[in-house]
Amino acid sequence: MHMEPIQIAGVFDTRTSAKGYCARCDTVHSTVVGYGAKYAGELFRRLEKEKRIDFSVPESDADPRLATETLYGEARGQMFGVLVCRDADGQYGLLKAFSGQYNGIWNVEGWVPPLIDVSRLAAMSSGVERFIKRLGAMIEALPAGSPERKALIDKRKSVSQALMKDIHMLYSIPSFGGRDLPLSEVVVGEGGIPTGMGDCCAPKLLGHAARHSLKPLGLAEFYVGRENRSKSRMHGGMYSACSEKCQRILGHMLCGTSET
Numbered sequence: 001m002h003m004e005p006i007q008i009a010g011v012f013d014t015r016t017s018a019k020g021y022c023a024r025c026d027t028v029h030s031t032v033v034g035y036g037a038k039y040a041g042e043l044f045r046r047l048e049k050e051k052r053i054d055f056s057v058p059e060s061d062a063d064p065r066l067a068t069e070t071l072y073g074e075a076r077g078q079m080f081g082v083l084v085c086r087d088a089d090g091q092y093g094l095l096k097a098f099s100g101q102y103n104g105i106w107n108v109e110g111w112v113p114p115l116i117d118v119s120r121l122a123a124m125s126s127g128v129e130r131f132i133k134r135l136g137a138m139i140e141a142l143p144a145g146s147p148e149r150k151a152l153i154d155k156r157k158s159v160s161q162a163l164m165k166d167i168h169m170l171y172s173i174p175s176f177g178g179r180d181l182p183l184s185e186v187v188v189g190e191g192g193i194p195t196g197m198g199d200c201c202a203p204k205l206l207g208h209a210a211r212h213s214l215k216p217l218g219l220a221e222f223y224v225g226r227e228n229r230s231k232s233r234m235h236g237g238m239y240s241a242c243s244e245k246c247q248r249i250l251g252h253m254l255c256g257t258s259e260t
Helices: 036-050 068-072 118-140 147-168 201-211 247-254
Strands: 013-022 027-034 078-086 092-098 215-224
Touching: 013 036, 013 201, 013 215, 013 247, 027 036, 027 215, 027 247, 036 078, 036 215, 078 201, 092 201, 118 147, 201 215, 201 247
Parallel strands: none
Antiparallel strands: 013 027, 078 092, 078 215
């Protein structure tokens, strides 16, 4: 279940770490840093010390793709998060997650999995992505401004948009109230569904906890690596769940937390 047993320690931090509007009950649900700050700090220090994320294997067997070196280069840094939980037997535990993929890898032992079924995603997208690349090569071979080039650009755009809609349909978003719904049915706010919605640390952690009947006692997210391009995320900084992706689905996910 990816939960590491722990003994609760540290100060309970009442700062809000994640929130969102729930259209079903017309309420803004939220959760707090709670006991998460201490364990986020411990994970941050471990990442800096071990310089990799595959903690479950000996250093001699470490996968070079899972080294933290990649976070300080052109790819820039990444968000990490922890969720302190309590199970039905009263045992405390810790879940940890990284945002999105790690260097192209979705699943790493010891870290919570994504909300999406990766095997179905691969089966759906591999052929379409190859077709999109072929269209790109054809576009590059045509004169700029030509009608043929414009037609292919429009075709590539429509194919990409159709693929994204199909991918969004693969996401099933759970709540602590026991309602597991398609992404399109839970997202709130204006605008379409952005790429990567549901892949950040908070949705991963809360989704895993909801599906395994774990009560959340503290969520904390922090950034590791080279600052992002907008400089809104800096190495070692702790941040609340983002408004552009996370908050638009977290209202649904957090619904029922007071009952868990």
